[in-house]
Amino acid sequence: MGSVIIPENYHSCLSSYETQEAIGMIKNLMQKKLCMALNLKRVTAPLFVDPASGLNDDLNGVERPVTFDIPDAKMNAQVVHSLAKWKRMALYRYDFRPGKGILCDMNAIRRDEELDNLHSAYVDQWDWEKIITEEERNTEYLKNTVKRIVESICNALDEVKYRYENLHTELNREISFITSQELEDMYPGLTPKERENIYVKEKKTVFIMQIGDLLKSGEPHDGRAPDYDDWKLNGDLLFWHEPLNCALEVSSMGIRVDAKTLDEQLTKASCDERRNLTFHKMLLNNELPLTIGGGIGQSRICMLLLQKAHVGEVQASIWDEETLTACKKAGIEIL
Numbered sequence: 623m624g625s626v627i628i629p630e631n632y633h634s635c636l637s638s639y640e641t642q643e644a645i646g647m648i649k650n651l652m653q654k655k656l657c658m659a660l661n662l663k664r665v666t667a668p669l670f671v672d673p674a675s676g677l678n679d680d681l682n683g684v685e686r687p688v689t690f691d692i693p694d695a696k697m698n699a700q701v702v703h704s705l706a707k708w709k710r711m712a713l714y715r716y717d718f719r720p721g722k723g724i725l726c727d728m729n730a731i732r733r734d735e736e737l738d739n740l741h742s743a744y745v746d747q748w749d750w751e752k753i754i755t756e757e758e759r760n761t762e763y764l765k766n767t768v769k770r771i772v773e774s775i776c777n778a779l780d781e782v783k784y785r786y787e788n789l790h791t792e793l794n795r796e797i798s799f800i801t802s803q804e805l806e807d808m809y810p811g812l813t814p815k816e817r818e819n820i821y822v823k824e825k826k827t828v829f830i831m832q833i834g835d836l837l838k839s840g841e842p843h844d845g846r847a848p849d850y851d852d853w854k855l856n857g858d859l860l861f862w863h864e865p866l867n868c869a870l871e872v873s874s875m876g877i878r879v880d881a882k883t884l885d886e887q888l889t890k891a892s893c894d895e896r897r898n899l900t901f902h903k904m905l906l907n908n909e910l911p912l913t914i915g916g917g918i919g920q921s922r923i924c925m926l927l928l929q930k931a932h933v934g935e936v937q938a939s940i941w942d943e944e945t946l947t948a949c950k951k952a953g954i955e956i957l
Contacts, residue, residue, distance in 0.1 A: 628948055660723060663722070667727065711904075727747075744937060747919055797828070844858070858873065935956065
């Protein structure tokens with residue numbers, strides 16, 4: 623059963639027709655702006671992959687992928703969770719060079735997602751990946767990339783607001799950068815989610831860095847699979863979302879593991895069995911390019927820019943009857 627919050631006195635700024643029109647506008651704008659800001663080329667991405675390839679992502683390390691058989695191919699397939707490892711392999715196969723990257727529409731099914739205003743079993747993202755040099759594997763390069771993404775989001779908002787005068791969304795272009803350990807030190811008695819909400823409410827636009835490893839408390843800020851992000855060079859981008867009075871994460875991204883950090887993180891996460899998978903063997907042998915990449919939630923961006931209270935207002939998915947009834951009663955139109 624899902625968990626739904628109904629904001630007091632909520633009403634959509636846009637009609638149903640305007641909402642659909644605005645979603646299309648945002649998706650077109652964001653694709654163009656991201657490609658320009660990060661020097662990316664749009665490519666076609668898979669919906670499912672071969673489990674034996676090691677290309678699927680475990681996200682927090684516990685989510686179960688949707689698996690099905692393909693009788694004619696005499697093999698099973700897994701619906702992707704994200705494309706972090708596939709993109710890196712694609713850059714290798716397509717012979718891209720440093721400074722250039724790819725962008726693709728990623729559609730996924732996350733069967734174990736806990737459904738609420740922000741989370742759906744259906745995920746749609748702009749997934750991107752870019753080749754970098756050894757010298758660019760540093761915090762400054764990560765921060766500069768985050769700034770380019772925030773500028774793209776804010777510039778898209780300006781154009782959407784020009785089109786729809788009833789829309790009064792305000793975003794802060796100034797980003798507050800903070801590590802997950804600094805955040806825990808500031809609010810040691812709170813949960814990670816509570817820390818995020820307090821800090822993002824004050825700063826409005828925040829990038830929380832270094833997610834995945836254990837903090838001084840003995841717990842991670844959040845889970846991260848050990849085989850895509852370098853836990854010292856990654857983070858989450860969050861904006862304050864007024865309709866729900868909460869921090870809204872729109873992107874998880876980072877500089878990816880090299881052979882050394884993959885080796886270390888596989889051991890830390892007790893995932894040494896992955897060393898035998900094709901992707902991991904190639905990476906440990908320094909055969910794959912160094913990259914930075916991430917996913918930017920398409921529905922999350924639409925929620926943010928259009929000031930929506932439920933992700934079901936901007937994407938078509940499946941919801942429990944209790945959620946549908948509560949939303950209908952409150953005038954929240956679920957697609």
